[in-house]
Each structure stands twice: as C-alpha cells, then as structure tokens.
Amino acid sequence: MKRKKYIPSDEECSFQFHPIFTHLSEEEMEVVNFEKECDFFNRGDILYHEGRKMTGFYCVNKGVVKIYKTGIDGKEQIIAFAQQGNILGYRSVLSDENACTTAQIIEDAVLCFLPSHLLIDLVKNNSAFSFQIMKLTCQELGEANSYITDIAQKTVRERLAEILILLKDKFGLDNDNILNISLTREELANIVGTATESVIRLLSEFKDDKFVELNGRKIKILDIQGLTKTANI
Amino acid sequence: MKRKKYIPSDEECSFQFHPIFTHLSEEEMEVVNFEKECDFFNRGDILYHEGRKMTGFYCVNKGVVKIYKTGIDGKEQIIAFAQQGNILGYRSVLSDENACTTAQIIEDAVLCFLPSHLLIDLVKNNSAFSFQIMKLTCQELGEANSYITDIAQKTVRERLAEILILLKDKFGLDNDNILNISLTREELANIVGTATESVIRLLSEFKDDKFVELNGRKIKILDIQGLTKTANI
DNA sequence: CGGCCGCTTGAACGTTTTCAAACTCCGTGG
DNA sequence: CCACGGAGTTTGAAAACGTTCAAGCGGCCG
Numbered sequence: 001m002k003r004k005k006y007i008p009s010d011e012e013c014s015f016q017f018h019p020i021f022t023h024l025s026e027e028e029m030e031v032v033n034f035e036k037e038c039d040f041f042n043r044g045d046i047l048y049h050e051g052r053k054m055t056g057f058y059c060v061n062k063g064v065v066k067i068y069k070t071g072i073d074g075k076e077q078i079i080a081f082a083q084q085g086n087i088l089g090y091r092s093v094l095s096d097e098n099a100c101t102t103a104q105i106i107e108d109a110v111l112c113f114l115p116s117h118l119l120i121d122l123v124k125n126n127s128a129f130s131f132q133i134m135k136l137t138c139q140e141l142g143e144a145n146s147y148i149t150d151i152a153q154k155t156v157r158e159r160l161a162e163i164l165i166l167l168k169d170k171f172g173l174d175n176d177n178i179l180n181i182s183l184t185r186e187e188l189a190n191i192v193g194t195a196t197e198s199v200i201r202l203l204s205e206f207k208d209d210k211f212v213e214l215n216g217r218k219i220k221i222l223d224i225q226g227l228t229k230t231a232n233i
Numbered sequence: 234m235k236r237k238k239y240i241p242s243d244e245e246c247s248f249q250f251h252p253i254f255t256h257l258s259e260e261e262m263e264v265v266n267f268e269k270e271c272d273f274f275n276r277g278d279i280l281y282h283e284g285r286k287m288t289g290f291y292c293v294n295k296g297v298v299k300i301y302k303t304g305i306d307g308k309e310q311i312i313a314f315a316q317q318g319n320i321l322g323y324r325s326v327l328s329d330e331n332a333c334t335t336a337q338i339i340e341d342a343v344l345c346f347l348p349s350h351l352l353i354d355l356v357k358n359n360s361a362f363s364f365q366i367m368k369l370t371c372q373e374l375g376e377a378n379s380y381i382t383d384i385a386q387k388t389v390r391e392r393l394a395e396i397l398i399l400l401k402d403k404f405g406l407d408n409d410n411i412l413n414i415s416l417t418r419e420e421l422a423n424i425v426g427t428a429t430e431s432v433i434r435l436l437s438e439f440k441d442d443k444f445v446e447l448n449g450r451k452i453k454i455l456d457i458q459g460l461t462k463t464a465n466i
Numbered sequence: 467c468g469g470c471c472g473c474t475t476g477a478a479c480g481t482t483t484t485c486a487a488a489c490t491c492c493g494t495g496g
Numbered sequence: 497c498c499a500c501g502g503a504g505t506t507t508g509a510a511a512a513c514g515t516t517c518a519a520g521c522g523g524c525c526g
Contacts, residue, residue, distance in 0.1 A: 095371035138328035144377035152426025193385025
C-alpha cells in the first residue's frame with residue numbers, strides 16, 4: 001500500500017470521463033468535489049479487501065483495476081476490470097454488505113474516493129442519478145448472468161478465445177494490434193477460470209492457428225474472426 | 234401457454250408477501266392495484282423469452298418459476314428461481330434491454346403482472362422504493378459473482394452438494410426432511426452446469442455416503458453437515 | 467552473480483462427458 | 497384392461513478434456 005509522493009492534477013481528478021455524474025446539480029457537484037479524495041496508486045496496491053466494510057466507492061480516472069474473489073485455497077477469480085470512466089465498490093455500499101470482492105491496481109492509477117454517505121444521499125435525492133446507477137447495476141447483472149452460462153457450458157478453449165475478444169473490446173489495440181492491457185498468464189487463467197498451464201498451452205495453440213502472436217505479455221491479435229469462431233459466440 | 238379458466242382470488246393477488254411494496258403511498262398502491270393483472274399459470278408455461286422485449290415485470294404470489302439462459306446447442310443454464318415474494322423481469326425493464334433470460338413456471342403459480350412504465354415511474358418518483366430495488370439488484374449481483382467463482386473453481390461434486398444446500402435454504406424441507414421443490418435430473422444438471430448423467434451418478438454416490446435418500450424426484454436430506462463438507466464451503 | 471518469479475513443456479492422472487442401451491413410470495387410446 | 501409410446505432415469509464403457517506434478521528455462525532485480 002506504499003504510495004508515491006505524487007499528487008494528481010486537477011485535470012486528472014475531474015469527472016469528465018464519468019457520465020454517471022452528468023445529472024448532478026451544481027450544488028451537488030460542489031459537494032462531490034469538496035468530499036472527493038483523489039490519489040495516485042501503484043501496481044499491486046489494494047483498494048479494498050473482500051469481507052471488509054466499505055467506507056465509500058472509487059472512480060477510475062486513469063489506470064486499470066482488477067476486481068476478484070478469492071476461492072478455493074486462495075485461487076483468485078477475476079470478476080471484472082475497471083478503467084477510466086468506471087466506478088467500483090458502489091455495489092457493496094448500496095446493498096449495505098461487506099465487500100464481496102477485492103480490488104487491486106494492475107496498472108498505475110489515479111482514483112477518486114467518495115464516501116458512502118455521499119453515494120446514498122445522491123441515490124436518495126437525485127432520481128436521475130439513481131436511475132443511472134440502477135441501469136448500470138442491471139447491466140452488470142445481465143453480464144454476470146451471461147458469464148455464468150459461458151463458464152458453465154463452454155470449454156476452456158472457447159472461453160479463452162472469448163476473453164481475448166472481450167479484452168480487445170474493453171481495452172482496445174495499439175497501432176501494432178497489440179492488446180492494450182498487460183496480464184500475467186496466471187491472471188488470464190483467473191479470468192477464464194482454469195489452470196495457468198492450460199492458458200499457456202492454449203495460447204500457444206492459438207499462435208499455431210495464427211490467431212495471435214506472442215511476445216511475453218504482449219498479445220498481438222491477428223485473426224479476430226478465427227477467435228470469434230473458436231469462442232463459439 | 235394454455236391457461237386454466239381460473240381466476241385468482243383477491244387474497245392470492247395481494248402484495249402481502251412483497252416487502253418491496255411496503256414503502257408505497259396510498260395513492261401509489263391504488264395505481265398499482267388498478268394496473269396489476271393477476272393470473273394463474275401451469276407448469277411449463279413461459280412468462281417471457283430470452284431476447285424478447287419486456288413489457289413489464291412479475292410478482293410471484295404462489296408457485297415456482299425457473300429463470301434460465303439458453304447456451305450452446307440449446308442447453309439451459311438455470312440462473313435463479315423465483316417463488317412467493319420474489320419479483321422477476323424487472324432487471325431488463327430497468328436497464329432498457331431485451332430479456333436476457335427465459336422465465337418458465339415449474340410449479341403451478343399465481344403471478345401479478347405490472348407494466349414497465351409503472352415500475353419506471355415508481356423508481357423515479359419514490360426514492361424509498363427505488364432504494365429498495367437498488368438493494369435487491371446489488372444483492373443479486375453479489376450472488377452472481379459468488380456463483381461465477383464457484384462454477385469456475387469447484388468440481389461438479391462440490392457444486393451439486395452446494396446446490397442441494399442452497400435449494401434447502403431457499404425452499405425448505407417438509408416434515409419428512411424432503412426438499413420442498415421437485416426438479417428433474419436434467420434441471421438439477423442445468424443449475425450445476427453439468428451433464429444429466431453426472432448428476433445421476435453423483436446423487437447416487439451421495440446416497441451411498443448417506444447424505445441423501447432418493448425416491449424419484451423426492452430428495453430427502455439426511456446429513457447436511459456431510460453435504461456442507463463435500464461442498465467445500 | 468544468485469535467487470526469485472513467471473513462463474514453458476512433458477507426462478501421468480483424474481474427472482467429466484459422450485454415446486449407447488435398457489429400464490421405469492405414467493398417461494392415452496384401442 | 498392392457499398395450500403402446502414417450503419422457504425421464506439409470507448404468508456401463510470409452511473417450512475427451514483439463515489438472516496436477518515435476519522439471520527446466522529465462523529474465524530481472526537486488
């Protein structure tokens with residue numbers, strides 16, 4: 001949890017990337033700006049731990065956060081990623097439960113923290129904001145349901161191909177068609193829900209199939225159509 | 234979709250089992266009661282289909298509904314059950330998406346239908362109601378996340394044991410310790426996310442282990458502790 | 467330079483699925 | 497009343513899939 005002595009600029013703390021806040025009144029925005037605490041975080045830093053009480057939620061302005069549950073003998077199951085424009089931790093605040101996941105920085109990040117009471121006040125008093133959050137929650141619930149079906153019915157091979165496509169959709173590719181997110185093989189395995197070795201073997205099969213090119217953690221996407229077909233979508 | 238010529242009594246259409254509605258004003262309650270359409274449904278009836286547009290949501294006053302997604306070559310993945318006091322279909326209405334699941338009656342039921350606009354109006358105008366729904370959604374999201382982890386990390390054996398416990402918690406046991414819900418082997422398989430034959434074999438192992446006693450679809454729970462241990466919870 | 471962490475590969479093992487066949491229960495129609 | 501058919505259930509055997517264990521490699525940091 002060691003933080004750099006680095007104070008994010010006002011620019012980096014703005015909510016311009018957060019459509020969620022567009023329906024706030026000027027006064028509400030003032031309160032939010034007064035209460036927010038922005039910070040810089042390093043790869044590896046943990047925002048909150050599964051099981052602990054939440055004191056607020058986070059808005060991601062920069063960087064990437066992985067959100068995971070800890071299962072059998074400590075094995076991570078990655079549930080989601082959050083990046084610029086996403087918020088995290090709000091679920092537990094609203095359902096008034098302890099955190100059901102752990103959130104950890106995987107790419108150096110700038111985050112704004114907002115305390116629980118602020119979220120609850122906004123939800124209770126601003127119906128447009130509340131509706132926005134509700135929509136978000138319902139979308140996430142729909143995605144979770146799809147994920148359950150996939151993981152229950154598809155082979156590891158299909159799921160890995162699908163995850164590569166999802167990562168591409170979420171994080172995009174650079175000029176060289178390389179995935180804009182750097183994950184260890186173990187992290188990939190923890191998304192797919194399989195063993196690290198299986199991911200390694202399958203990635204290397206995908207390489208033989210000319211779907212991807214591998215260079216350490218850099219994954220170059222060569223054939224989206226091939227991956228889509230393999231993913232059985 | 235054939236319905237019995239049976240009109241539910243006022244008693245059966247009341248919302249006494251729905252804590253969700255306790256925060257409505259008298260006027261709001263009047264509107265709800267005016268707009269609601271209550272009906273009797275038979276086992277096998279389908280309430281709504283995955284992919285179709287939702288026109289409202291349902292409140293379960295009696296009976297049991299299974300909610301599933303259709304995956305690879307038509308295989309069902311059961312996501313949830315709804316019984317007395319539960320509501321269903323609200324998620325798609327609120328996120329303004331098409332239904333992402335199919336809902337089918339598995340135990341003769343009495344349901345009240347409420348149109349979309351009513352739900353949206355209530356959510357927008359009654360912050361207590363809205364907060365209640367939000368909590369519900371967030372809870373469901375938390376459960377979905379747990380389910381993802383389980384299905385990704387546990388063996389079929391562990392999951393089946395866990396599902397038996399969940400079914401016991403949700404539907405209870407009768408005087409004879411028999412699960413108060415009757416499911417086909419295939420339906421059990423579609424909850425666990427496995428093949429029908431695997432469920433049959435594992436149930437029979439559980440019988441040998443004296444965890445359960447089997448009599449057709451009746452499952453008598455003998456040893457919850459044993460099941461819990463097997464489920465690795 | 468040593469050690470650690472992450473990556474890779476091979477081989478054996480165990481679990482789960484698939485396919486095939488037979489059996490049971492139940493309701494229907496002859 | 498019984499035969500028939502169908503759906504659901506059960507069992508066995510073989511095959512596919514994925515995990516686990518063991519070992520070696522490679523790069524990076526201190």
